[in-house]
Amino acid sequence: MTATSLIARKESGELLLSLRGLAWLMAVAVSLSLFGLLLVSNTELSLLDNAQVVYDMVGIVTALGGLLSLVVGIDAVAGERERGSLVPLLLTPVSRDAILAGKLGGVAIAWAVMYVLALPYLWAVGSTGQNLIQGMLVLAVVGSPVVLGFGFFGMILGSRLTSARAGLFTGLITLIASASPLLLGPSLRQSAIGRAFDAVNPFSAAVNAYDAVIIDSQTIASQWPHIAVAAVWIGLLLWLARSAFRRIAR
Amino acid sequence: MLIEIVGLRLALGGNPILHDVHLSLHEGEIYGLLGPNGAGKSTTIAAALGLLQPDAGQVRVLGKDPSVSAHEIYGALGVLPEQNGFYDWMSAEEYLAFFAALHGRHPGPSEMQQLAAAVGLAPRPRQAIGTYSLGMRQRLGLARALIAEPTVLVLDEPTNGLDPRGRREIHDILLGLAGRGVGILLCTHLLDDVDRLCRRVGIIVEGRTVTEGAIADLVRNEHRQVRFRLRLAGEPPSELAKDGHVSVVAHEGDWWIVDLDPAATPEAAWRELMFRGWPIAEIARESGGLEDLYLALTERRRHDRNFPDRPQGIR
Numbered sequence: 373m374t375a376t377s378l379i380a381r382k383e384s385g386e387l388l389l390s391l392r393g394l395a396w397l398m399a400v401a402v403s404l405s406l407f408g409l410l411l412v413s414n415t416e417l418s419l420l421d422n423a424q425v426v427y428d429m430v431g432i433v434t435a436l437g438g439l440l441s442l443v444v445g446i447d448a449v450a451g452e453r454e455r456g457s458l459v460p461l462l463l464t465p466v467s468r469d470a471i472l473a474g475k476l477g478g479v480a481i482a483w484a485v486m487y488v489l490a491l492p493y494l495w496a497v498g499s500t501g502q503n504l505i506q507g508m509l510v511l512a513v514v515g516s517p518v519v520l521g522f523g524f525f526g527m528i529l530g531s532r533l534t535s536a537r538a539g540l541f542t543g544l545i546t547l548i549a550s551a552s553p554l555l556l557g558p559s560l561r562q563s564a565i566g567r568a569f570d571a572v573n574p575f576s577a578a579v580n581a582y583d584a585v586i587i588d589s590q591t592i593a594s595q596w597p598h599i600a601v602a603a604v605w606i607g608l609l610l611w612l613a614r615s616a617f618r619r620i621a622r
Numbered sequence: 623m624l625i626e627i628v629g630l631r632l633a634l635g636g637n638p639i640l641h642d643v644h645l646s647l648h649e650g651e652i653y654g655l656l657g658p659n660g661a662g663k664s665t666t667i668a669a670a671l672g673l674l675q676p677d678a679g680q681v682r683v684l685g686k687d688p689s690v691s692a693h694e695i696y697g698a699l700g701v702l703p704e705q706n707g708f709y710d711w712m713s714a715e716e717y718l719a720f721f722a723a724l725h726g727r728h729p730g731p732s733e734m735q736q737l738a739a740a741v742g743l744a745p746r747p748r749q750a751i752g753t754y755s756l757g758m759r760q761r762l763g764l765a766r767a768l769i770a771e772p773t774v775l776v777l778d779e780p781t782n783g784l785d786p787r788g789r790r791e792i793h794d795i796l797l798g799l800a801g802r803g804v805g806i807l808l809c810t811h812l813l814d815d816v817d818r819l820c821r822r823v824g825i826i827v828e829g830r831t832v833t834e835g836a837i838a839d840l841v842r843n844e845h846r847q848v849r850f851r852l853r854l855a856g857e858p859p860s861e862l863a864k865d866g867h868v869s870v871v872a873h874e875g876d877w878w879i880v881d882l883d884p885a886a887t888p889e890a891a892w893r894e895l896m897f898r899g900w901p902i903a904e905i906a907r908e909s910g911g912l913e914d915l916y917l918a919l920t921e922r923r924r925h926d927r928n929f930p931d932r933p934q935g936i937r
Contacts, residue, residue: 465697
């Protein structure tokens with residue numbers, strides 16, 4: 373087993389075996405349960421078109437996935453540094469790039485766990501209608517790079533800021549700001565500023581791809597402009613994370 | 623030489639922390655790095671480990687610059703840092719196996735048990751680390767530092783949180799390692815540990831090495847006499863005020879208070895006295911030695927602006 377896979381396995385253990393990680397997974401599961409329950413039991417929401425319900429659920433899974441990845445990314449660096457377990461890891465004869473790759477692997481495993489956790493909820497709210505499978509696929513293809521990018525962003529914050537709390541605060545503000553397309557009204561999104569923001573915002577790219585595939589029944593392949601935005605986002609953050617992690621002093 | 627630091631200068635966030643630090647660690651030596659809180663000991667260690675980049679001066683570990691050849695050095699290095707964190711959900715066995723694998727080693731169960739037993743973890747190797755006491759965590763940290771069979775050990779307060787028996791066990795482990803040629807850089811506030819383990823020390827005050835060298839030489843250079851209490855099983859053969867390297871200061875019943883000549887080692891002086899017929903039954907240190915030297919140097923630095931910037935004992 374390579375050093376990278378050993379570290380990735382350790383990072384996944386932090387999520388699946390530590391009380392802290394299990395608490396986050398539990399919080400995610402409770403949030404999905406509450407949202408799912410709301411979609412099927414609320415009088416007004418239960419009247420929504422089935423594809424619209426899947427679209428909403430996929431959007432929520434992406435937002436929660438971004439939050440979980442952000443927390444895991446910050447904890448993997450700043451959290452470990454605060455607990456004193458980062459320095460012994462940095463002092464092993466393993467390159468910084470390999471340690472970083474292992475930690476990024478931990479973020480990917482966290483998202484994979486969250487994705488698997490979300491599938492029954494998607495099935496529960498969308499099994500009677502169309503485009504459920506396409507919804508799951510577009511979440512994997514476009515949602516994954518967006519979510520993982522937030523994990524990488526968390527690692528950048530963890531490397532650059534002195535405390536995990538400061539990293540979490542900064543990360544949450546950024547996550548809320550980039551998730552704002554979900555909150556903006558249609559008229560604001562059609563304005564010049566709204567369009568410019570939509571063009572570069574990875575969250576917008578994901579939401580627009582979900583809209584096109586789940587609601588408008590377009591193919592995933594036709595969403596290449598949105599996929600390209602998500603790919604640029606994750607590539608840029610990977611480069612920045614590498615640069616920040618190499619500069620960690622102690 | 624295993625570690626060599628010359629004229630180290632380092633600032634963090636624009637604040638100068640180290641001004642002029644010198645240090646040298648040889649094979650098979652336990653070197654005590656001493657200094658008051660905030661003197662720069664941990665920063666010196668971080669620079670020696672390549673975790674901080676010096677502004678000036680030279681740092682060499684195993685003949686290499688740690689900021690350039692970190693990974694070559696880390697393979698031969700065992701470290702117990704000041705802030706010693708663990709993965710609390712793992713067992714000690716899993717934790718040690720993880721770090722062994724990162725060092726490219728895959729010790730078998732018997733080797734792991736041997737290592738755990740050596741540091742006193744044997745009875746509970748499968749227990750989650752989160753339930754460990756401070757002392758057990760220190761032992762586990764030491765086991766982690768030893769897992770790669772290092773040539774150089776850097777230990778920051780290794781006996782912190784240990785009971786007297788645990789401290790003695792760690793002392794024995796360190797002396798055994800030094801006997802096998804491992805160089806150990808020991809950073810501690812416990813002068814008893816340094817007295818027992820180290821032959822040479824360096825004292826850092828306000829980011830400067832104010833003295834470095836063999837403890838006996840430093841005490842002698844400072845003209846510090848070491849005072850002992852000797853309990854005699856009978857009368858000494860002579861009532862001389864000065865007998866060899868020992869000056870008698872006072873005499874109360876069976877107890878004799880004596881000053882030891884700074885040039886003499888205690889063991890040689892007691893041997894000489896016993897040879898001359900002194901029936902020594904018990905020996906206890908009263909004052910002097912490393913503790914007085916440490917207090918004098920750290921106090922002098924605080925009050926005396928004219929205290930020399932060049933460390934003593936360094937040429």
